[in-house]
Amino acid sequence: MMLDIRGVKKSFEGLEVLKGIDLTVEKGDVVAILGPSGSGKTTFLRCVNFLERADSGTLTFDGETVDMHTVKKRDIARLRKKTAFVFQNYNLFLNKTVLQNVTLGLTAGSGVPRQQARDIAVKALMRVGMEQKLDSYPSQLSGGQQQRVAIARGLALDPEIIYFDEPTSALDPELIGEVLGVMRQLADEGMTMLVVTHEMEFAKNVSNKVLFMEGGYVVEAAPSRAFFEHPQEERSRAFLRAIRHE
Amino acid sequence: MSERTWSIVVDSFPKMLDYGVRVTLPLAAASFALALVVAVIVALIQYAKVPVLQELCRFYIWVVRGTPVLVQLYLVFYGLPSLGLVFDAWLAAWLVLGLNEAAYMAETMRGAIESVSVGQLEAGYCVGLNFPQIMWHVMLPQAFRTAFPALGNSLISMVKETSMAATITVMELFRQAQVINGRVYESLALYTEAAVIYLMFCTVLSWLQRLGERLLARRGGAAK
Numbered sequence: 001m002m003l004d005i006r007g008v009k010k011s012f013e014g015l016e017v018l019k020g021i022d023l024t025v026e027k028g029d030v031v032a033i034l035g036p037s038g039s040g041k042t043t044f045l046r047c048v049n050f051l052e053r054a055d056s057g058t059l060t061f062d063g064e065t066v067d068m069h070t071v072k073k074r075d076i077a078r079l080r081k082k083t084a085f086v087f088q089n090y091n092l093f094l095n096k097t098v099l100q101n102v103t104l105g106l107t108a109g110s111g112v113p114r115q116q117a118r119d120i121a122v123k124a125l126m127r128v129g130m131e132q133k134l135d136s137y138p139s140q141l142s143g144g145q146q147q148r149v150a151i152a153r154g155l156a157l158d159p160e161i162i163y164f165d166e167p168t169s170a171l172d173p174e175l176i177g178e179v180l181g182v183m184r185q186l187a188d189e190g191m192t193m194l195v196v197t198h199e200m201e202f203a204k205n206v207s208n209k210v211l212f213m214e215g216g217y218v219v220e221a222a223p224s225r226a227f228f229e230h231p232q233e234e235r236s237r238a239f240l241r242a243i244r245h246e
Numbered sequence: 247m248s249e250r251t252w253s254i255v256v257d258s259f260p261k262m263l264d265y266g267v268r269v270t271l272p273l274a275a276a277s278f279a280l281a282l283v284v285a286v287i288v289a290l291i292q293y294a295k296v297p298v299l300q301e302l303c304r305f306y307i308w309v310v311r312g313t314p315v316l317v318q319l320y321l322v323f324y325g326l327p328s329l330g331l332v333f334d335a336w337l338a339a340w341l342v343l344g345l346n347e348a349a350y351m352a353e354t355m356r357g358a359i360e361s362v363s364v365g366q367l368e369a370g371y372c373v374g375l376n377f378p379q380i381m382w383h384v385m386l387p388q389a390f391r392t393a394f395p396a397l398g399n400s401l402i403s404m405v406k407e408t409s410m411a412a413t414i415t416v417m418e419l420f421r422q423a424q425v426i427n428g429r430v431y432e433s434l435a436l437y438t439e440a441a442v443i444y445l446m447f448c449t450v451l452s453w454l455q456r457l458g459e460r461l462l463a464r465r466g467g468a469a470k
Contacts, residue, residue: 051368081374091369095387105373108383153373 001060002027002192003161008047008057008068010040017043018054019216025161025194025209030187032203032224033196035213036239041196042088044213045165048194049085050076062160081110084154088166090146092138092153098125099134102153110157117156124156125149128182144175148182155186162186164195180206200243204228212236251435258426259439262419266443269418273339274405280344281400285351290381292352293359303352310349316410318342323414339411347400347407354396358389391462398455402448409444419443 003025010018017040025031033041047054047068054068061082066075092101102121106112112120125131128148138146147167154162167183168176180202187193187206197203203210203224210227212220212235220227220236231237247255288303310318323338333341362385370380390397412421423440427433 049372051371077374077376080372083372085369085372087365087369089365091363091365093366093369093384095384095391104383105375108379109374157373 004060006058009055028190030193030207031209032207033211039213040216041213045196082160084157084159084162086150086164086167089170090150092146094138097135098149102156120156124152128152143171144178147179161192166196254430254432255435262422265422266419270408273408277343278401278404281347281351284348285355288352289355292356307349315346319414335415339416351400354393358393362388402451405447
């Protein structure tokens with residue numbers, strides 16, 4: 001067991017968005033977090049990487065357990081070094097080139113020498129097919145290209161797990177494929193991933209586990225195949241029916 | 247214009263221009279540099295909501311913006327010596343002009359930093375940077391781009407505000423005009439000359455400001 005999360009609760013101004021979420025991730029897992037809008041899945045992912053501070057819950061990563069409410073900044077920084085986060089709207093550094101976007105975390109964040117950081121960055125960019133655009137600025141790239149650079153920025157950090165927060169939701173339909181292709185390739189290479197998504201094909205064919213959330217609860221946690229072929233809960237069945245009728 | 251006036255103009259113009267270049271511009275540049283450093287620090291303290299310091303910054307901005315710069319100059323140069331704090335005129339002018347403009351520029355910078363998407367900050371944390379590193383590498387460069395036109399205006403104001411330093415005996419462009427006028431009584435000609443020189447300086451600066459804006463716009467990483 002690589003990542004174990006217990007009892008995550010979170011409220012915003014009195015409204016309880018997460019009502020006790022549990023999740024266990026093994027090395028090599030690709031977990032798809034599914035659910036209707038407002039089910040709390042993005043908030044949950046943000047709590048897991050401490051972008052939001054949970055009201056309660058514990059997180060165990062590689063045997064180290066922290067209280068998600070009282071965790072100290074220093075521990076957050078150390079735990080984050082094992083992870084990467086891909087945002088819905090990419091959040092590439094707008095004042096940096098593609099190459100600088102990928103090297104900044106290495107040089108400034110981890111003290112990697114410049115030349116070595118460059119080599120790592122170019123390799124990471126090659127994995128997402130963006131090595132031709134080293135000197136472009138984010139504003140000169142399409143959404144799909146920006147998201148691939150964002151994935152390379154994460155890969156360069158050599159994370160144990162990558163969190164994806166609806167990585168294709170901001171993309172034009174014709175650009176979704178290139179990003180999903182990169183994610184599928186990472187999954188094939190054995191990368192551990194936790195993916196909040198609306199892409200059912202991805203959840204069905206690439207992920208091996210599904211966490212289905214609704215209204216701040218986990219409705220069903222199951223292997224992907226079982227979830228899509230034999231959903232156990234009535235809510236899951238209703239959700240899948242609705243999706244298929246789209 | 248009489249021949250006498252003309253010869254006074256021809257004689258005084260280079261002298262005043264000389265003081266303009268040797269004193270007015272360096273004083274403006276030095277005060278602007280001080281203002282910029284203080285403004286960024288004050289803006290960052292407020293953006294990061296540092297307890298206590300944040301309140302001190304609000305207080306500083308409140309006092310400075312609520313009092314005339316001329317009064318501040320008098321207070322520091324003529325007033326503080328009673329408390330044993332004696333400042334050289336140049337030092338007093340530098341401090342007052344710089345700290346005065348900093349209060350306005352801090353608000354400019356705070357607005358500019360706040361206008362940068364919070365996603366930039368979060369992305370910085372997620373690639374392992376700490377708050378100062380994110381500010382230095384990501385947020386401030388983008389904020390400066392937003393603030394550039396307003397900062398240019400501050401610099402131009404600063405050039406003109408240095409004329410106030412004449413009131414606390416700093417021998418600069420305007421003081422030089424006053425001194426020459428004291429000898430020859432040609433107020434209209436001499437103060438027009440001073441105005442023309444300030445106008446020249448500020449024209450060049452606004453031209454540089456537009457050039458800078460165009461260069462920033464051309465560079466790829468435009469802020470949205």
